[in-house]
Amino acid sequence: METLPAAYTALVERLKELAVLRSCASLLSWDEQTHLPPHGAEHRANQLSLLAGLCHDRATDPAIGDLLAQLDDVQALGGHAAPVAANVREARRNYERSTRLPRRLVEELSRVCTLSQQAWVEARHESNFAKFQPWLTQMIDLKREEADALGSSTGVRYDALLDDYEPGATVAQIQGAFSPLRETLVELVSAIRSSGVQPDISILERHYPTDRQKSLSLDAARMIGFDFQAGRLDIAAHPFCSSIGPGDCRMTTRYNEYHFSGSLFGTLHESGHGIYEQGLSTADFGLGTGEACSLGIHESQSRMWENLVGRSLAFWEFFYPQTQSAFPDALGNVSLQQFHQVINDVRPSWIRVEADEVTYNLHIMLRFEIEQALISGALSVADVPGAWNDAFSRYFGMTPPNDALGCLQDVHWGAGLIGYFPTYSLGNMYASQFFEKANADLGDLNEQFRRGEFHPLREWLKTNIHSHGKRYHAPQLVEVVTGQPLSSEPLLRHLRGKFGQLYRL
Amino acid sequence: METLPAAYTALVERLKELAVLRSCASLLSWDEQTHLPPHGAEHRANQLSLLAGLCHDRATDPAIGDLLAQLDDVQALGGHAAPVAANVREARRNYERSTRLPRRLVEELSRVCTLSQQAWVEARHESNFAKFQPWLTQMIDLKREEADALGSSTGVRYDALLDDYEPGATVAQIQGAFSPLRETLVELVSAIRSSGVQPDISILERHYPTDRQKSLSLDAARMIGFDFQAGRLDIAAHPFCSSIGPGDCRMTTRYNEYHFSGSLFGTLHESGHGIYEQGLSTADFGLGTGEACSLGIHESQSRMWENLVGRSLAFWEFFYPQTQSAFPDALGNVSLQQFHQVINDVRPSWIRVEADEVTYNLHIMLRFEIEQALISGALSVADVPGAWNDAFSRYFGMTPPNDALGCLQDVHWGAGLIGYFPTYSLGNMYASQFFEKANADLGDLNEQFRRGEFHPLREWLKTNIHSHGKRYHAPQLVEVVTGQPLSSEPLLRHLRGKFGQLYRL
Structure with missing residues (x-):
């Protein structure tokens, strides 16, 4: 085996150290959800914020940029197995994403994220969208700014956000897979509801x-x-x-x-x-x-x-x-x-996290539709409750009685997780x-x-x-x-087969 | 209230950040003892070692030395309440202790500490002092070197180590308190043993x-x-x-x-x-x-x-x-x-951690005597088992049947914790x-x-x-x-009173 370039070895050392540091924050977060006494919350926030800052400094250290520049020609790594090239590609991807975001935007996103989630908790509790609306508006503005700073090879703004959760995926590709799914699912749900089978x-x-x-x-x-x-x-x-x-x-x-x-x-x-x-x-x-x-x-x-x-x-x-x-x-x-x-x-049912195997994906498609429109600018935040209820009625044939059971149910948007929902489907x-x-x-x-x-x-x-x-x-x-590109056919075959039998369709 | 000097404010910020970083390691250590799955041990060691390095770098950052130099004249802080002066004093103490230790010594101590504890676990298990002896020898040499690097205002080498756990305490002061205690405790134990009271x-x-x-x-x-x-x-x-x-x-x-x-x-x-x-x-x-x-x-x-x-x-x-x-x-x-x-x-009884209120302090005095002799050079590591058994017989009138129940019972020496035992008494x-x-x-x-x-x-x-x-x-x-310097009298009054009554002395 050919010797790996010194720059690669140096890069690996930095990446591993960064991962070890990040993993300290992972443990602190796990503990926050499982063991933290109530009065320890403020100190935990201080710990996590310090570690996040240290990780960000290391992730954007120009020395990583220099090492990556020396590894610019992936062909030079051709003598090595493809994983080496993949590691350089991923390191470059992370470095570029981190350095493209201005520090001001990162800090503002983190601040709005905390406050917006607090507002969301209250708004959902009271089923009062007006309380959440100004925060969601700020959040959508910031996410649009983030998307523009990151950029996207497709020119589609939403794709830049999606890329954080699902590298290489695009709206076009996902829509292609969702379209046949939606229609068949709506039909399947309707057939199940009229089957007369009502398990206890x-x-x-x-x-x-x-x-x-x-x-x-x-x-x-x-x-x-x-x-x-x-x-x-x-x-x-x-x-x-x-x-x-x-x-x-x-x-x-x-x-x-x-x-x-x-x-x-x-x-x-x-x-x-x-x-x-x-x-x-x-x-x-x-x-x-x-x-x-x-x-x-x-x-x-x-x-x-x-x-x-x-x-x-x-x-x-x-x-x-x-x-x-x-x-x-x-x-x-x-x-x-x-x-x-x-x-x-x-x-x-109204709530996504309680949905069954068949209706679950309809909940996702609805969110995918709305968040795309928010990011493209086709939908304004004030119109979200109306758009949600219209879509819900299209997908499920019923309208949520309030926003807590509708557009306020999920933590994601308030937490800045836009482009995340489609990954579930x-x-x-x-x-x-x-x-x-x-x-x-x-x-x-x-x-x-x-x-x-x-x-x-x-x-x-x-x-x-x-x-x-x-x-x-x-x-x-x-x-x-699988030898095939992503397709909704296997999922549909599974759902049709299993539920056709269970509901005698 | 007078405004605090800018150097003090800057120092406080650094010290607090360092404490937050150290506290991340504290949580990782707590989790290591309470929740860590067995296969996670190696990664946890990597995490703790990285954090220890980051903390050491920050604790010895020359910028702290510069700030302390600006705060050299504690009188300049005279306008402020004494706590400010105490905080500067402690910061200086920590900075000086950290910077006096050569990095080579710190790393060597850390390495020997890990290996020596592993050797101790085996040695204790087999009650085989010979297995532990070479490691304890290295450890004592390193601790003597550490003590000399740290230095001590009394000129007593052991005091430099003691100072890490009990700032400001000295062998002379502790011996002054221990001497009257020892004699009376030995008598009290003997009176209790001949009292005829034998609780079930x-x-x-x-x-x-x-x-x-x-x-x-x-x-x-x-x-x-x-x-x-x-x-x-x-x-x-x-x-x-x-x-x-x-x-x-x-x-x-x-x-x-x-x-x-x-x-x-x-x-x-x-x-x-x-x-x-x-x-x-x-x-x-x-x-x-x-x-x-x-x-x-x-x-x-x-x-x-x-x-x-x-x-x-x-x-x-x-x-x-x-x-x-x-x-x-x-x-x-x-x-x-x-x-x-x-x-x-x-x-x-043979084992310190299971000892009662009266005999406990005798276990400590024995260890204090032996570790002082090791650090001064009056006792060589090879002679520890003999010295232990002699002292045990002097204090308790009986001789441990083996080293596992004698000089191998405690984790402290193998872990480099020398000067720690007297703090218990x-x-x-x-x-x-x-x-x-x-x-x-x-x-x-x-x-x-x-x-x-x-x-x-x-x-x-x-x-x-x-x-x-x-x-x-x-x-x-x-x-x-209390208005009084440290004294063994209150402890003796408590023990004589309580056990005199319980054992009808």
Whole structure:
């Protein structure tokens, strides 16, 4: 093997140190959500702000620019395996994005972000959009400014924001995938509603003691392959998964003793994220090849384990006996088929985070539509509630009774996360597309799940997706893995097949 | 109020930022002891090492030296309250200590420290001093070098090391306090052993369910004044208390369902540390006046709540009914007097951390004697086991059966903590001296404890000790608070009084 250029070695050292520093902030953030005593909040904000400043200084250090300039000619790295070139590409991408944003804008965004989220909490609580409107207006202005500072090769302003979460993706590409999806989903929901099948969902609201939910969640996570020698499961108000660094991945969930689904499916979802993080190359920590590909690919892993595996009949053929004996009072008289039907109940609802597999993507498309219009300038912030309700009625045939159940429900816009929503649906599409390919490569996965065998799928994901890190951007990765560009067809086949059967369509 | 010099304001800003950065490492260390998954250990070491380097760079930044030079004339700060002068004094002390140590020595100490602790773990496990000897030899050489680099105003090498833990204390002063203590303690132990009183200590080894121990520990900590809005109690193998920053103080304990005392007295002990940290000025975080005075003063707070309060009859007159009803099987037939007798059982034992109030200080004096001789050169490392056993027999009239129960039992020497042990006994002496003064100021404390009133003592400690931070060094503080220099008399009066009664001497 040819020797790597000295500039590359120096770059790697800086990137790894930066990643270690960032990972300190990750632990502080995890602790903030899981253990921080109330009076410690102000000090925690000071700690995180100091670390963010140190990381920003290092990320924009001109010395990185100099090293990158010496590595300008990626061809000069041609003698090395492609990962080296990918690492330089990602380092350049991050450096350019960081240095393009004026410090004033970064500070202003951070300030408005904090205040705007506080305003949002109140506004949602009172279902009073007027309280949020001035903050959302400022936020949209700042995000437009950010997009213009970042620039985009397509000339589409929204693409510059999207690129932060889903490198290489564009509005045009996503719209191409969403269009056929939307129409079919609306039809499918309508067919389900008129099927006459009405599962008794109160089964899931019986009494499920918390300690047994906890032990079942741990069993399920372990069973599908989350490694607890290299991670944990704790409790948080808003479940998430955060990788601190090699060998240390932290998931959270929440328990409600009168709601079965939250903790178990939440844990399967976060385990999907966690297994992805645990599948990344630890040797490449801090480099592009040791980092998750995109939010959409991340979500494909969580959705796959939660829905394609965790809500399948095959999974429960294996796992239901154990579940039933953990909750004899609640599930003793519930058959496997009944249980499988209720955990797959489909019905239009106001709140995205509680939506089922079929309606979920409609919630996303609605947000994608509105945030694009906000960023392009076609929609003014004052008109958001009206636009939301119109779109909701188009998608779901019903109008939210108030803004708390409508345009005020999500934290994202107030937190400046614009361009983030579409990655949820991309995740659903990637998940089905990967899953079809895994099925083709590994034989009948359901047959394996019925026997409690999840490691073949997990290993396939590790080899084909996790181990690449950011070597490919998501649009390329899906082609490398499945031989096809992103398509909504696999997701539609899955939904039509599964719900056609469950609802006898 | 006169305006503070610009150099002081600039210094304060740097010190506070340094403290925030250090506090990030504190949280990472707390998490390492309480939550870190096994495979995350290497990454955690990388994180802590990076932060340590960043902190060292900032602590030794010549800009701090320049600011201190501008503040050279403490008289120039005469117009301000004394705390300003104390903060400059402490900043200078820290800067000088940090810059006097050559980087090579700091790195070598850190490296040997890690390896030496690993060797110690094995050596203790096998009770094989030979395995530890080469590492202890290196460590003693490095600590002698460190002491010489730091220098000491007394010319006594050991004083330079002691000064790190107990600023302003000296061997001469500690020996003056220890001498009368030693003799009387040896006599007291002997009188207790021949008293014929033999409490049935198996009472404490009955079954005490963990969840009830936990809830009792939380109640006790809350009752004496630890604020859980600004802190936590978690589980760790080796209990400790770590203050992360204003509003965030973390204590740990451990539960053994067949050992009552560990968790409850451990929690009272750590609560003493925690209440001290919670009593420091949050506005002065990062400055001398917002920082604990010394390890000895810290230990005075933990020992006071654990022993002078927590093992008093008055405390249990209030708390025993609740404890008895938490453990009806174990304590239902045990009277208050019996219980009070067994939690105050005195008997010579091999292991310091399990020792009672009376013998504990003898364990410390033995270590103080040996580590002084090691640092002065009067004792060679090879002769440590022999010297230990001789001293043990002098103090306790018995000889340890092996080195694991003798000179290999403590982590301190392998970890480079030399000059640390005497602060434990200083803490016991300070505690009794402060407690006598609090009694004189507040009226009969026992009367208050009997009624469950602990806040007068807590407030007295906050006003007289906590709120000063490092404004005074410990030898001055004890004089300011009690009007007397450090003395072993109050401790001896306490021990003679309490154990004279319990053992009918």
